[in-house]
Amino acid sequence: MPLRINAHPMNQLSNLKESPKPAIADPKHPPRITRSSEWVAHFEDSAARQRPIPWELGAAVTDEELSAISDSLRAWQLGETSDGSHLMAAARHYAHSIGDPEFPAAVRLFIAEEQRHGANLGRFLDLAGVPRARSNWGDSLFRTIRYAMPRMEIWVTPVVMVETHAMIYYHAIRRATRSPVLRAICGQILADEVAHLRFQCERIAILHRTRPEWLRRITIGGQKLMFACVTLAVWTGHRKALRAGGYGFLLFWRSAWRRMGLAWQAMAPGRYRFAGPPFFPRADHVVSPMKSPQPR
Numbered sequence: 001m002p003l004r005i006n007a008h009p010m011n012q013l014s015n016l017k018e019s020p021k022p023a024i025a026d027p028k029h030p031p032r033i034t035r036s037s038e039w040v041a042h043f044e045d046s047a048a049r050q051r052p053i054p055w056e057l058g059a060a061v062t063d064e065e066l067s068a069i070s071d072s073l074r075a076w077q078l079g080e081t082s083d084g085s086h087l088m089a090a091a092r093h094y095a096h097s098i099g100d101p102e103f104p105a106a107v108r109l110f111i112a113e114e115q116r117h118g119a120n121l122g123r124f125l126d127l128a129g130v131p132r133a134r135s136n137w138g139d140s141l142f143r144t145i146r147y148a149m150p151r152m153e154i155w156v157t158p159v160v161m162v163e164t165h166a167m168i169y170y171h172a173i174r175r176a177t178r179s180p181v182l183r184a185i186c187g188q189i190l191a192d193e194v195a196h197l198r199f200q201c202e203r204i205a206i207l208h209r210t211r212p213e214w215l216r217r218i219t220i221g222g223q224k225l226m227f228a229c230v231t232l233a234v235w236t237g238h239r240k241a242l243r244a245g246g247y248g249f250l251l252f253w254r255s256a257w258r259r260m261g262l263a264w265q266a267m268a269p270g271r272y273r274f275a276g277p278p279f280f281p282r283a284d285h286v287v288s289p290m291k292s293p294q295p296r
Contacts, residue, residue, distance in 0.1 A: 030270075030271055030272055030273050031271065031272055031273070032272065032273045033202055033205065033206065033272045033273070033274055034198070034199075034202055035102075036095075036100050036102035036103040036105070036106045037102045039106035039109075039110075039199060040102055040105050040106050040109060042195060043106065043109030043110060043112070043113060044109065046113060046192065046195070047109070047112070047113070047116075050116075050188060051184060051187060051188045051191070052184070053120065053181055053184045053185060053188070054180050054181055054184065055123070055127075055181060057180050057181060058127055058181070059124060059127035059128035059129075059179060059181060059182075060178075060179045060180060060181060061128055061177055061178075061179040061182060062178075065176060065177045065178070065179070065244075066128060066130065068176060068240055068241060068243075068244035069173055069176055069177065069240075069241040069244060070125075070128070070130045071240070071241075072173075072237070072238040072240065072241035072242075073121065073124075073125065073130075073173065073241070074125065074130065074131070074132060074133040075133055075237060075238070076121070076166075076169065076238070077118055077121035077122055077125060077132065077133065078118075078132070078133045078134075079118075079162075080114050080115065080117045080118030080121060081115065081118035081119075081122070082111075082114075082115075083115075084107075084108075084111035084114075084115070087107060087111060087155065088104060088107060088108060088111070090152065090155060091103060091104045091107040091108075092104045094152045098206075106199070110196065110199060113192055113196070114196075117185075117188075117189050117192070120185045120188070121185060124179075124181055124182055124185060127181070152203070152207065153204065153207050156200050156203050156204055156207070157204065157223060157226070158226075158230070159200050160197060160200045160201060160204070160260075160263050160267075161223075161226070161227050161230045161260065162230065162234075163193050163196050163197050163200070164197065164256065164259045164260045164263055165230070165231065165234045165256060166189070166193055167190060167193055167194075167197075167259055168242070168247065168252060168255050168256060168259070169234070169238060169241075169242065170186040170189050170190050170193075171186070171190065171245065172241060172242045172244070172245025172246065172247050173186050173241060173245055174186035174187065174190075174245070175244075175245040175246055176241060176244035176245040176246075197263060197266070198266065201263055201266035201267045202266070202272070204267040205266070205267050205268065205269045205271065205272055206269075206274075208267065208268075208269050209269040209274060211269075220264060223264075227256075227257075227260055231252075231253060231256045231257075234256075235249060235252055235253075
């Protein structure tokens with residue numbers, strides 16, 4: 001069955017207007033944390049319900065459009081193509097530590113969905129005669145951040161930030177082209193990213209559940225500094241494509257912070273009901289270091 005996300009703050013990210021109403025939590029009826037088994041069912045359902053892409057039309061993109069977006073699209077496509085082996089090793093170790101045996105299956109399906117995005121973008125680049133990128137400074141920086149410390153939280157946090165920017169980026173790309181194929185690819189990615197963000201934000205809520213509020217505030221402060229740096233890096237690497245899609249710097253900056261604000265709301269443990277194991281892990285395992293290789 002499709003995951004029900006209508007009552008969740010992350011659902012507002014699917015609204016690409018620039019001034020949606022802020023999410024309001026209902027303290028009497030907080031949403032329940034989604035179990036890993038439910039995420040498995042969601043990702044399996046999503047894989048079976050992919051939107052049609054009119055590949056038979058070819059790339060159908062103009063030289064002018066390619067000039068504005070191709071370099072950026074090559075870099076973003078590269079970031080969607082990891083095999084995820086390091087992430088799977090980390091997920092298995094973390095799942096064992098908190099007693100959530102279905103979490104690795106959910107992560108494996110999440111990786112497969114990201115790889116599907118990369119495959120579709122790569123196929124479009126091939127149709128357009130644009131060579132795929134083999135390396136990119138932004139992708140390398142992203143991986144370095146995630147490899148910096150052996151903790152699940154260090155994997156999840158930059159993913160939330162990058163996927164928050166992805167919501168803006170693919171909206172811009174969809175507006176920057178008339179290619180039916182590329183517009184369909186962007187539409188599918190945008191639909192998938194809403195659930196991806198919820199998946200990651202709920203995991204952070206689980207990780208932060210036993211963290212004192214004062215320490216969580218410090219954590220969020222550090223995340224805000226990191227997010228500012230990521231936002232500037234994304235603009236530096238992709239500003240030509242973003243401008244082609246109607247995003248000047250100020251609109252991009254405001255949009256990024258507004259969407260990340262929704263993500264921070266969704267990371268707050270107090271928003272949720274935690275119903276039974278594995279959502280009551282031993283305190284020493286909530287943010288325990290991982291000895292396994294780092295995520296992609």
